[in-house]
Amino acid sequence: MANFDVVFIGGGPAGYTGAIRAGQLGLNVACIESRGSLGGTCLNVGCIPSKALLQSSENYHQVKHKFSEHGIQIGKLEFDVAQMLKRKDGIVSGLTKGIEGLLKKNKVTYIKGKASFVNPNTVKVALTDGGSEEHTAKNFVISTGSSPIELRSIAPFDGKDIVSSTEALTFDKVPEHLVVVGAGVIGLEMGSVWMRLGAKVTVIEALDRVLPPMDGAVSVEMKKILEKQGMNFLLGCKLLKAEKSGKSLKVTYEQEGKSKDLSCDKVLVAVGRRAYTDGLGLENVGIATRKDGKIDVNHHYQTSVAHIRAVGDVIDGPMLAHKADEEGVAVAELIAGKPGHVNYQAIPNVVYTWPEVASVGSTEEELKAKGVDYKVGKIPFMANGRARCFGETDGFVKIIADAKSDKIIGAHIIGPNASELIAELVIGVEFSASAEDIGRSSHAHPTLAEVMKEAALAVDKRALNF
Amino acid sequence: MAVEVKMPNVGESVQEGVIHKWRVKSGDFVNRDDVLVELETDKATVEVVAENSGVITIVKKQGETVAVGDVMASLDTDAKGSTAAKESTPASSKPSEKAEVKLPPPPTSSSTAPAAQSDLSPAARRITEELGVNPSQIVGTGKDGRLTKGDVIAHVESGSSKPQSGSNQANAASQPSPVKASLGSSAILGARSERREPMSMIRKRTAERLVKAQETAAILTTFNEIDMTNVMKLRNDYKDKFKEKYGVGLGFMSFFMKAAIEALKTFPAVNGWIEGNEIVYHDYYDIGVAVSSNRGLVVPVVRNAERLSVAELEMAVGDYGKRAKDGKLTIDEMTGGTFTVSNGGVFGSLMSTPILNPPQSAILGMHKIQERPVVVGGQIVIRPMMYVALSYDHRIIDGRESVGFLVKIKECVEDPSRILVGV
Ligand SMILES: Cc1cc2nc3c(=O)[nH]c(=O)nc-3n(C[C@H](O)[C@H](O)[C@H](O)COP(=O)(O)OP(=O)(O)OC[C@H]3O[C@@H](n4cnc5c(N)ncnc54)[C@H](O)[C@@H]3O)c2cc1C
Numbered sequence: 103m104a105n106f107d108v109v110f111i112g113g114g115p116a117g118y119t120g121a122i123r124a125g126q127l128g129l130n131v132a133c134i135e136s137r138g139s140l141g142g143t144c145l146n147v148g149c150i151p152s153k154a155l156l157q158s159s160e161n162y163h164q165v166k167h168k169f170s171e172h173g174i175q176i177g178k179l180e181f182d183v184a185q186m187l188k189r190k191d192g193i194v195s196g197l198t199k200g201i202e203g204l205l206k207k208n209k210v211t212y213i214k215g216k217a218s219f220v221n222p223n224t225v226k227v228a229l230t231d232g233g234s235e236e237h238t239a240k241n242f243v244i245s246t247g248s249s250p251i252e253l254r255s256i257a258p259f260d261g262k263d264i265v266s267s268t269e270a271l272t273f274d275k276v277p278e279h280l281v282v283v284g285a286g287v288i289g290l291e292m293g294s295v296w297m298r299l300g301a302k303v304t305v306i307e308a309l310d311r312v313l314p315p316m317d318g319a320v321s322v323e324m325k326k327i328l329e330k331q332g333m334n335f336l337l338g339c340k341l342l343k344a345e346k347s348g349k350s351l352k353v354t355y356e357q358e359g360k361s362k363d364l365s366c367d368k369v370l371v372a373v374g375r376r377a378y379t380d381g382l383g384l385e386n387v388g389i390a391t392r393k394d395g396k397i398d399v400n401h402h403y404q405t406s407v408a409h410i411r412a413v414g415d416v417i418d419g420p421m422l423a424h425k426a427d428e429e430g431v432a433v434a435e436l437i438a439g440k441p442g443h444v445n446y447q448a449i450p451n452v453v454y455t456w457p458e459v460a461s462v463g464s465t466e467e468e469l470k471a472k473g474v475d476y477k478v479g480k481i482p483f484m485a486n487g488r489a490r491c492f493g494e495t496d497g498f499v500k501i502i503a504d505a506k507s508d509k510i511i512g513a514h515i516i517g518p519n520a521s522e523l524i525a526e527l528v529i530g531v532e533f534s535a536s537a538e539d540i541g542r543s544s545h546a547h548p549t550l551a552e553v554m555k556e557a558a559l560a561v562d563k564r565a566l567n568f
Numbered sequence: 569m570a571v572e573v574k575m576p577n578v579g580e581s582v583q584e585g586v587i588h589k590w591r592v593k594s595g596d597f598v599n600r601d602d603v604l605v606e607l608e609t610d611k612a613t614v615e616v617v618a619e620n621s622g623v624i625t626i627v628k629k630q631g632e633t634v635a636v637g638d639v640m641a642s643l644d645t646d647a648k649g650s651t652a653a654k655e656s657t658p659a660s661s662k663p664s665e666k667a668e669v670k671l672p673p674p675p676t677s678s679s680t681a682p683a684a685q686s687d688l689s690p691a692a693r694r695i696t697e698e699l700g701v702n703p704s705q706i707v708g709t710g711k712d713g714r715l716t717k718g719d720v721i722a723h724v725e726s727g728s729s730k731p732q733s734g735s736n737q738a739n740a741a742s743q744p745s746p747v748k749a750s751l752g753s754s755a756i757l758g759a760r761s762e763r764r765e766p767m768s769m770i771r772k773r774t775a776e777r778l779v780k781a782q783e784t785a786a787i788l789t790t791f792n793e794i795d796m797t798n799v800m801k802l803r804n805d806y807k808d809k810f811k812e813k814y815g816v817g818l819g820f821m822s823f824f825m826k827a828a829i830e831a832l833k834t835f836p837a838v839n840g841w842i843e844g845n846e847i848v849y850h851d852y853y854d855i856g857v858a859v860s861s862n863r864g865l866v867v868p869v870v871r872n873a874e875r876l877s878v879a880e881l882e883m884a885v886g887d888y889g890k891r892a893k894d895g896k897l898t899i900d901e902m903t904g905g906t907f908t909v910s911n912g913g914v915f916g917s918l919m920s921t922p923i924l925n926p927p928q929s930a931i932l933g934m935h936k937i938q939e940r941p942v943v944v945g946g947q948i949v950i951r952p953m954m955y956v957a958l959s960y961d962h963r964i965i966d967g968r969e970s971v972g973f974l975v976k977i978k979e980c981v982e983d984p985s986r987i988l989v990g991v
Contacts, residue, residue, distance in 0.1 A: 533710055535689060
């Protein structure tokens with residue numbers, strides 16, 4: 103059988119991007135994927151389909167709630183969930199096929215099947231079309247990603263009513279009452295989709311805030327905004343049980359020491375994701391996984407077996423597609439003997455609610471804990487002309503800079519198009535920019551981006567328009 | 569035909585260098601294989617030779633930094649002899665510091681501003697102008713060595729550069745008013761000038777590495793002292809024969825290296841280092857030996873020192889020392905190394921705490937031999953003594969191991985026959 107320079111196991115953002123880069127560098131590469139289509143969690147059941155539904159539902163929400171303010175009246179407003187799902191599926195299949203083309207273009211061999219290590223130099227692939235084959239390679243990269251965490255003992259997935267994000271992307275009708283367990287990114291995004299289309303949504307979260315790892319100010323503001331949109335929050339509450347009860351579901355939770363329950367028709371468990379290495383045969387190569395399922399690697403992404411590396415959701419760090427693909431590129435470069443590098447301080451983190459949340463670098467809480475001396479500049483979108491024209495004035499931009507050097511060490515945005523706005527500050531962090539650098543760069547008027555300039559000026563207490 | 573002379577790829581980890589000296593001038597006719605330029609990288613000095621014959625036009629000037637692949641000059645292979653091609657130095661790249669810091673870059677065509685200034689980020693540009701500091705004298709810590717606002721602040725605060733007086737109004741106002749001549753003022757002491765020189769690449773690199781070692785490792789130093797009586801006797805007995813046979817002097821370095829290898833074998837962590845969450849143990853002994861060169865301290869590495877005899881070790885160290893003085897060490901010779909021995913004794917040091925050479929985890933410091941009264945068997949006697957120091961990374965080496973390591977060295981040097989017997 104073919105002998106490869108490098109084999110990527112898993113065709114998600116980490117694996118397919120790494121494979122493309124390795125191909126560009128002239129290596130003989132293969133990418134093994136068991137799902138039947140490339141793109142991994144992100145393209146098939148993650149980033150892309152969720153954003154497709156978020157857009158459809160937000161369009162509906164805009165027409166329904168915001169158009170009249172612009173003087174636009176629409177008689178009878180209707181929507182068709184089936185069409186929304188069809189559109190979403192079309193986007194997904196278009197993009198995954200595109201990736202197949204990209205692999206071909208970069209001379210990457212795409213092997214459809216599930217890979218398992220036989221020994222440190224060989225994997226056996228149970229082919230999707232039946233049968234199996236073995237492949238040897240000089241290097242392997244484990245890019246098998248992650249899968250949703252299941253609360254097996256209290257709320258086991260049934261694929262229909264008690265579900266993970268994957269099924270929440272395919273509900274064929276709007277739930278009446280959707281209970282979301284976990285106020286993290288996925289919970290709030292999927293909760294938003296169905297809330298906008300008319301579902302009652304209740305979010306149960308064990309901690310006392312939404313979006314726990316985000317900056318405190320962002321958590322507070324986000325909760326306010328989503329409550330205004332109609333989302334219900336049960337913070338500081340622990341899920342005890344979710345079970346069928348007649349035609350509906352009974353959800354029992356603990357609030358301030360007391361057990362309470364509520365009734366609903368769907369439960370989305372979104373309490374996080376776990377590194378996925380099932381059936382990979384790690385025991386045959388002597389690679390251990392940690393308690394949380396992740397694989398330990400060194401800064402060259404090498405596992406305890408040096409020529410077997412791992413990148414993406416399956417290793418430490420934020421579970422994000424763009425973190426995974428940066429690592430895929432870096433690992434390909436390292437294997438080709440080049441200096442590959444990922445700057446973990448400059449990886450943005452986005453929540454696609456509306457308004458959106460986006461951040462990069464440290465939160466104020468982290469800096470306080472570390473005893474770093476910092477300055478903050480914070481400007482609300484309310485003060486921005488373009489935001490008013492849009493009619494989207496919720497949220498703010500908050501820039502945190504080192505008190506002495508003025509270097510930007512954190513930036514947190516809630517607001518319209520925050521996902522796109524953050525790019526400027528990511529470049530800033532990547533280039534060690536000071537807040538003053540942003541404050542002194544011209545920003546087109548009127549744009550939402552001007553809020554970032556103002557926030558940068560506010561770091562030095564010299565905002566001009568606030 | 570015009571052929572570009574590029575900064576060559578001189579070694580894996582080398583990305584840039586500084587033009588130390590052009591051996592030729594623009595307009596010179598050079599022959600193939602003539603040395604054109606000396607480049608100083610952070611590891612060594614390299615010479616670049618002409619790959620073709622022709623008339624040269626120099627693009628990068630002495631002192632400029634060039635990255636691998638940058639064009640440093642071009643050769644016109646058709647031109648003959650001294651038809652002096654004019655030096656193509658754009659006027660704007662002449663260092664004209666005085667004017668440069670005061671004039672704001674023209675609002676329209678920023679391309680006419682000196683490169684260094686116009687390449688700065690807006691805040692760095694503002695603050696260098698306002699404080700009147702020369703950006704080219706500050707080491708940048710941003711991406712690819714770019715200067716950040718924080719770098720300028722740190723530079724000014726460290727006192728490396730005082731804001732130039734009168735470079736702008738606000739600044740001028742804050743200048744202290746002249747004081748009356750008093751004792752200690754410059755009026756009485758005469759001119760007290762300062763001299764500023766850019767750090768050499770080796771200096772800069774050394775500075776960075778030393779600070780990095782201090783930042784990342786948990787460095788601790790342990791001491792011991794060694795009675796050199798026996799090894800000095802051994803040396804005296806054999807030094808003439810040794811010199812005759814091998815052509816090099818018999819020094820103490822080889823004994824310490826031998827002793828260190830014995831100790832490293834006993835305490836493998838000292839020969840290892842941390843990589844991510846792992847400890848890398850080496851079953852070979854590449855010993856770095858700190859020697860001074862014409863451009864600062866360098867640490868060439870004696871590979872597989874465990875396989876070398878005393879004579880081979882002395883020859884290797886002697887050869888490195890000689891070539892270091894001439895700046896002729898190659899980059900390969902100075903990379904790697906699993907452990908370092910540094911002899912501060914040659915400069916008269918009695919005791920010191922050496923700094924680790926990252927990623928290595930330990931370094932042995934030898935010092936001056938001094939006659940001191942010591943108590944042996946209840947008697948005060950005079951013995952030639954040397955203090956030795958082991959600085960180590962406490963993250964992977966325990967106190968017990970480090971102390972045991974030095975004791976092992978002490979035992980081996982005090983009784984060299986132990987090395988022979990391997991106990
Ligand atoms: C609902 C949802 C929304 C999300 N939204 C975003 C977002 O907006 N932005 C963002 O950055 N991130 C988002 N994410 C996270 C993102 O999807 C992941 O971080 C990303 O997909 C990780 O990439 P990966 O390549 O490491 O793993 P994955 O994408 O999980 O890919 C791993 C692939 O490996 C395959 N595989 C596993 N084992 C084997 C084997 N033994 N043999 C062959 N193939 C195997 C799997 O089938 C899978 O396709 C979202 C996730 C979810 C669930």
